[in-house]
Amino acid sequence: MTGTSQLVLRGVRPYGEGDPVDVLVRDGVIAELGTVDTGADTTIDGNGAVLLPGFVDLHTHLREPGREDTETIESGSRAAALGGYTAVFAMANTTPVADNALVTDHVWRRGQEAGLVDVHPVGAVTVGLDGEKLAELGGMAASAAGVRVFSDDGHCVADPLIMRRALEYATALDVVIAQHAEEPRLTVGAQAHEGPTAARLGLAGWPAFAEESIVARDCLMAGQLGARLHVCHVSTAGTVDVLRWAKARDTTAPGTQVSAEVTPHHLLLDDSRLETFDPVNKVNPPLRTASDAEALRAALAEGVLDCVATDHAPHAVQDKDCEWAAARPGMCGLQTALSVVVQTMVRPGLLDWRGVARVMSERPAEIAGLPDQGRPIAVGEPATLTLVDPDAEWTVRGAELASIAHNTPYEGMVLPGRVLATLLRGNVTAREGRAGR
Ligand code: DOR
Numbered sequence: 001m002t003g004t005s006q007l008v009l010r011g012v013r014p015y016g017e018g019d020p021v022d023v024l025v026r027d028g029v030i031a032e033l034g035t036v037d038t039g040a041d042t043t044i045d046g047n048g049a050v051l052l053p054g055f056v057d058l059h060t061h062l063r064e065p066g067r068e069d070t071e072t073i074e075s076g077s078r079a080a081a082l083g084g085y086t087a088v089f090a091m092a093n094t095t096p097v098a099d100n101a102l103v104t105d106h107v108w109r110r111g112q113e114a115g116l117v118d119v120h121p122v123g124a125v126t127v128g129l130d131g132e133k134l135a136e137l138g139g140m141a142a143s144a145a146g147v148r149v150f151s152d153d154g155h156c157v158a159d160p161l162i163m164r165r166a167l168e169y170a171t172a173l174d175v176v177i178a179q180h181a182e183e184p185r186l187t188v189g190a191q192a193h194e195g196p197t198a199a200r201l202g203l204a205g206w207p208a209f210a211e212e213s214i215v216a217r218d219c220l221m222a223g224q225l226g227a228r229l230h231v232c233h234v235s236t237a238g239t240v241d242v243l244r245w246a247k248a249r250d251t252t253a254p255g256t257q258v259s260a261e262v263t264p265h266h267l268l269l270d271d272s273r274l275e276t277f278d279p280v281n282k283v284n285p286p287l288r289t290a291s292d293a294e295a296l297r298a299a300l301a302e303g304v305l306d307c308v309a310t311d312h313a314p315h316a317v318q319d320k321d322c323e324w325a326a327a328r329p330g331m332c333g334l335q336t337a338l339s340v341v342v343q344t345m346v347r348p349g350l351l352d353w354r355g356v357a358r359v360m361s362e363r364p365a366e367i368a369g370l371p372d373q374g375r376p377i378a379v380g381e382p383a384t385l386t387l388v389d390p391d392a393e394w395t396v397r398g399a400e401l402a403s404i405a406h407n408t409p410y411e412g413m414v415l416p417g418r419v420l421a422t423l424l425r426g427n428v429t430a431r432e433g434r435a436g437r
């Protein structure tokens with residue numbers, strides 16, 4: 001939005017609280033909150049819808065460069081805007097790997113060109129994600145993209161000495177290491193959560209302690225080194241216990257050393273889904289037990305888990321419509337995340353809309369150090385916002401999602417909560433199911 005163009009949101013409820021108000025947006029900033037008499041170039045009628053700060057996804061796979069047949073930065077940006085996101089972190093496991101400033105700057109630029117969400121490249125921790133040689137973290141941090149989050153996601157930084165060095169560099173550079181916690185020696189050939197279901201189905205097991213042992217190790221290192229650690233896609237009740245313990249012993253400002261995310265699919269789904277052998281349910285870490293999912297929901301409500309991150313992982317048809325063992329792990333999540341959070345957290349009373357703003361916007365923005373995302377809804381703040389109809393229900397159809405790939409585990413499910421509009425610094429990036437500028 002340029003010049004003095006104005007936009008009004010009429011009859012919206014910030015954080016779902018109080019009577020509906022109008023919001024005047026001028027030059028990308030919230031100019032008035034209350035009753036707005038001024039005319040505007042654009043008016044969006046809220047009809048009492050819930051207004052939240054724009055969502056921030058710390059964990060998105062956009063597949064560009066390398067697998068543009070499954071997602072591009074443009075198509076992924078559309079899916080993100082439609083899902084209510086205003087910033088996403090694009091994981092480094094692309095081809096080539098985002099392990100240097102050339103690739104991260106390319107991703108950053110392509111995100112700017114698409115212009116629908118702020119696309120922040122995640123830099124790889126090790127060269128080629130091989131876990132052996134540290135990448136040039138400083139070069140990526142100092143580049144145009146200003147990389148602030150580093151991860152080998154898809155792979156674990158398993159070597160403790162490499163992880164130690166990464167955490168030390170991260171402290172010096174004031175950046176975050178996001179760990180995909182999976183001790184690879186314990187998951188060789190693993191196909192599903194290790195437990196009765198996998199045993200009965202004859203699938204090689206991925207034990208919970210392969211995640212929990214790495215999280216414990218890394219929390220101990222981060223604590224003693226005074227470094228910042230972020231734990232990706234927490235999937236087990238045991239990891240929640242480890243995080244609760246690690247956070248309790250953090251003697252610096254609360255929550256500064258260790259943070260953690262949970263995915264929508266680990267909140268809602270469990271390994272009973274495996275009975276059909278449909279690879280749409282194959283994901284890494286795997287779907288765990290129903291009691292793990294219950295512990296994750298409780299931990300998100302409690303704050304032991306800081307935020308929701310999608311792990312949006314689009315895959316080609318041939319990589320999903322095949323036998324279980326050959327299928328790639330991952331599920332699309334950008335356009336369904338809010339609805340799954342409403343279903344699992346808001347409807348059961350575990351989170352109110354303030355809580356949704358915290359786990360989908362404010363905490364992820366803080367963790368990644370984004371100054372202009374996850375801001376309060378107040379005069380003078382950026383109009384980076386998401387308008388949500390809390391009562392709407394919709395049927396998920398993979399083919400209708402904006403992603404190029406359509407692998408959603410929620411196909412045919414009726415989910416509550418719908419994004420009506422998304423604004424990025426006053427620009428309407430999605431409205432009534434259409435993304436664009
Ligand atoms: O399920 C997953 N898919 N987990 C990961 O860690 C990587 C991701 C992908 O890139 O497809």
Ligand code: ZN
Pocket residue numbers: 153154155180232233284285
């Ligand atoms: Zn991962």
